[in-house]
Every structure is written in C-alpha cells, then in structure tokens.
Amino acid sequence: MWKKALIILLAAGLCSGVSAQIREGLELYKVNTPIESRSVSFENPTGEPGAGGKAVGETGPGRKGAPFKYIEPGEEVVLFDVQASGTIRHIWMTGDWAKENRKDLDNILRSTLIVAYWDGQEYPSIACPLGDFMGAAHATPTAYESAVHTIGEMEALxxxxxxxxxxxxxxxxxxxxxxxxxxxxxxxxxxxxxHDADIGRMHVNFRRENPTTQRADFEILPKRQGKGRFIGAVIGVRTLHPGWWGEGEIKIYMDGDQEYPTICGTGSEDWVGLSFGIQETTFQYHGCNLNFKSDSTIMAYDYPNEKEKEMQTEYISMYRWHIPDPIYWKEECRITMQQIGCCYYEREDDWSAATFWYESVPSAPLTPLPSVEARTTGLELLHKR
Known part of the structure; x- marks a missing residue:
C-alpha cells in the first residue's frame, strides 16, 4: 500500500512540474496558436514581417548591412517600439565593453541606461544601468549562467x-x-x-548608497503598493572597511508589517545561497559572479579594533532569483538588507541593487536614479585588474 501511495505522490509531483512549465509558456509542442514570432535589431528595427536585412552592406543589399550602431555620447536610441499585445522573450547585446576591446570604456555599462515603458504609461517601469540590468554589478561582466542571465566569455549579455x-x-x-x-x-x-489586463509587468529599479548609513538598512526595494511579485536582485558590494561585511539579514516587509518583517534571512551571503563568507560560484537561482580583491591597499577605519588599518578593497557581484520559491504581496512590500560585520557590529560600505519584480500598471514611479558620477565613482581599482 505504501509503495502505491509513493508512486501516486511522485506522479503528482511530476505532473505539477509539467503543469508549472506549461503555465510558464514552455509548452514546446503546441503549434496551433495565434501567437506570432518577431525580432528587432538594427537589421530590422520595426520587427515587421519580411523587413529584416534590407540594409546595404559592403557585399551588397541584405548582406550584413547593419549589424551594429555607434552610440554617441549623450545619444538616446529606441531599441524597441511595438504597438500590440505581446511578450519580450529574450534580449541579447554585445559591444565595445568587452575587456579586450574597451580601452577607456571601463564604466560604459554603468553610464548607459536601459529604460522601458509598458502600455502607454508616461514614466518608465524599468530604469537601470545596462550592466546591472544584464547581470553584472560594478560594470564588470563575468562569464556565468543563471535562470535570468547568461554572460559569455567575451561579455555578450x-x-x-x-x-x-x-x-x-x-x-x-x-x-x-x-x-x-x-x-x-x-x-x-x-x-x-x-494577457489579462492586470498581468504583472516587469519593473526594475536601481539604487546605490556610497556609503550606506550605520543602522539604516539598505533598501533593495523601496516601498511598493498594490499586488506584486518579487523576482530578485543583482547586488553589488564594494567594501570600505576591513573585515567581513556580510552578516546583515534581508528583511521582506509585506502587507501590513511594521517594525518586524514576515520574511527574515540569516545573512547576506546566506540569502544568495552561499555560506561562511562569499565564494565566486554561480547557480541557476543564486550565486556570486564576481569576487575580486584589489592588489593595492588603502587605510580605512577598522570598527572592531577602533583604529585605522590597511585593507584591500573587495568588489562583489551576487544575485538571488525567487522563481521556484515565489514571494508575492497583496497590498505592499518593502525589502531591506542590514549592514552588519562579523562579529557583530554595524558598519558602512558601498552597496548597489538592481531589483526585479512584476507589478501591474498603472504603477507608481520608480525612485530617482543616481547621477552618472554617483553610479560610476569608486570602480577604479576594479578596472585595473
């Protein structure tokens, strides 16, 4: 009897997994559908049927005439402008930010923004530095794969x-x-x-605090109201003081939480699925894709010993995706990360976050973006690696 029950449970689990895939649009064998496939690039900027590859290249019409575009200083380029009901499924980009090519373009992925508007809303639902949006904090791509991002060895995003x-x-x-x-x-x-009218649209917000403030937890997601689903974040940390920086707990306040949250983590590296410090290791839903320590040293205040101490600046890019373990809210949500060192003291470091969530529109405006200077300052030691 127990064997039969086990088989039933396993079958139910498998069916549940298949159903989840179908709900996520992975029903690969369905061909009788009203959905139509399109793609935009500089070779077909409108995505219209039969309109791709018309540009004249060195080898004639339709022969690689517009594979790329030079983006000038201060220029704004419309990459996608579609009037229809639809779904963006994949974005690929590459450019002169690859380390072998970039020369003096070290900060270009922090200086350049990606901005997106859904369904006629006058202000954007996505406003984020390009590198952080595409999975690389500190304007520094490293080759890795996750459920949300894949980055190639030559820094294709x-x-x-x-x-x-x-x-x-x-x-x-x-x-x-x-x-x-x-x-x-x-x-x-x-x-x-x-799509239903109230379906969640992708929202991405970028914040940087350089430095953070002691006992004022860093906001990964400033307060949002209405229904939503938190997907996760790409977090950047630049250490400003000696010692371990990551004892702070994530706090997810939702639906009436006041002083204490509903969801509380145990440490910064624990939230990204690692432990006992940070290691440069990547997985589908969690990991650290950059863990760099500068060769040069600086003097900085050592909180536990209450004196100046020589240190090497560390740069960390890490991520966590709540896809198999969803976080929904019904009325409101706010997410923070404490700034605590080991063992245990309040500290200040340089933190950034590109935060991803779904929320229906109309939605409230995003928090203002830091200036170019505020987004890029402090990355000099990292780019000398």
Missing part, C-alpha cells in the same frame, strides 16, 4: 525573464557617458499573446 505587455512596449538605450561605443543587439518577442 543575455536576459531571459519574460516581459509581457497588453497594448504597447518601448525600450530606450541612453548613453549618459562622454564616450562613443558600438552596440549589437537583438530582442526576440511574440505578439498576439492573450
């Missing part, structure tokens, strides 16, 4: 979260640097998707 829209979608790239760079890109999407 891929983004995989679906981004639905019911009437229109617009994505703009803004070069806020004083440098010119090449951009190659492709956005793969579908149209005629049958």
């Amino acid at each position: 891929n983004f995989w979260l679906p981004m639905p829209f019911t009437r229109s979608a617009k994505i703009v790239l803004k070069n806020e640097s004083d440098k010119r760079f090449r951009l190659f890109y492709q956005i793969d999407y579908t149209i005629n998707d049958q």
Whole structure:
C-alpha cells in the first residue's frame, strides 16, 4: 500500500512540474496558436514581417548591412517600439565593453541606461544601468549562467525573464557617458499573446548608497503598493572597511508589517545561497559572479579594533532569483538588507541593487536614479585588474 501511495505522490509531483512549465509558456509542442514570432535589431528595427536585412552592406543589399550602431555620447536610441499585445522573450547585446576591446570604456555599462515603458504609461517601469540590468554589478561582466542571465566569455549579455505587455512596449538605450561605443543587439518577442489586463509587468529599479548609513538598512526595494511579485536582485558590494561585511539579514516587509518583517534571512551571503563568507560560484537561482580583491591597499577605519588599518578593497557581484520559491504581496512590500560585520557590529560600505519584480500598471514611479558620477565613482581599482 505504501509503495502505491509513493508512486501516486511522485506522479503528482511530476505532473505539477509539467503543469508549472506549461503555465510558464514552455509548452514546446503546441503549434496551433495565434501567437506570432518577431525580432528587432538594427537589421530590422520595426520587427515587421519580411523587413529584416534590407540594409546595404559592403557585399551588397541584405548582406550584413547593419549589424551594429555607434552610440554617441549623450545619444538616446529606441531599441524597441511595438504597438500590440505581446511578450519580450529574450534580449541579447554585445559591444565595445568587452575587456579586450574597451580601452577607456571601463564604466560604459554603468553610464548607459536601459529604460522601458509598458502600455502607454508616461514614466518608465524599468530604469537601470545596462550592466546591472544584464547581470553584472560594478560594470564588470563575468562569464556565468543563471535562470535570468547568461554572460559569455567575451561579455555578450543575455536576459531571459519574460516581459509581457497588453497594448504597447518601448525600450530606450541612453548613453549618459562622454564616450562613443558600438552596440549589437537583438530582442526576440511574440505578439498576439492573450494577457489579462492586470498581468504583472516587469519593473526594475536601481539604487546605490556610497556609503550606506550605520543602522539604516539598505533598501533593495523601496516601498511598493498594490499586488506584486518579487523576482530578485543583482547586488553589488564594494567594501570600505576591513573585515567581513556580510552578516546583515534581508528583511521582506509585506502587507501590513511594521517594525518586524514576515520574511527574515540569516545573512547576506546566506540569502544568495552561499555560506561562511562569499565564494565566486554561480547557480541557476543564486550565486556570486564576481569576487575580486584589489592588489593595492588603502587605510580605512577598522570598527572592531577602533583604529585605522590597511585593507584591500573587495568588489562583489551576487544575485538571488525567487522563481521556484515565489514571494508575492497583496497590498505592499518593502525589502531591506542590514549592514552588519562579523562579529557583530554595524558598519558602512558601498552597496548597489538592481531589483526585479512584476507589478501591474498603472504603477507608481520608480525612485530617482543616481547621477552618472554617483553610479560610476569608486570602480577604479576594479578596472585595473
């Protein structure tokens, strides 16, 4: 009898997994559908049928005539502008930010912004430095794979979260640097998707505090109201003091929480699925994709010993995706991370966060972005590696 019960439970689990895949749009064998496939790039900026590859290249019409575009200092380029119901399925980009090519473009992935508008809302639901949006804090891509991002050895950037829209979608790239760079890109999407009016749209907010303030927890997600689902974040840490920085706990306040949250973690590295310090190791839903210690040293205040001490600055890029373990809220949500060192004391460091969540529109404006200078300062030692 117990064997029969076990078989039933296993079968139910497998069916549940298959059903979850179908709900997520992974029903690979379905061909009778109103959904149509499209793609935009500089070779087909409108995505219209039969309109790709028309540019004239060195070898003639339709022969690689517009694979890339130079993005000038201060230029804004519309990458995607579609009037329909649909879903963005994949974004790929590469450019002159690859280490072998970039020369003086070290900060270009922090200086350049990706901005997205859904369904006619006048202000954006996504406003984030390009590198952080594509999975690399500190404007420093490293090769890795996660459920949300994949980055190649030559720093090709891929983004995989679906981004639905019911009437229109617009994505703009803004070069806020004083440098010119090449951009190659492709956005793969579908149209005629049958979305409910209140479906969650992708929202991405970027924050940086340099430095953070003792006992004032760093806000990963400033307070949002209405229904939503927290997907996760790409976190950047630059250490400003000696010693271990990551004892702080994540706090997820939701639906009426006041002083204490509903969800509370045990440490910064614990939240990204690691332990006993941070290690450069990557997985589908959690990990650390950059753990760099500068060769040079500086003098900084050592809190436990109450004196100045020589230290090497550390740069960490880490991530956590709540996809198999969802975090929903019904009325409101706010997410913070404490700034605590080992063992135990309050400290200040340089923290950034690109935070991803779904929320229906109309939605409240995002928090203001830091200036170019505020986004890029402090990365000099990292780029000398």
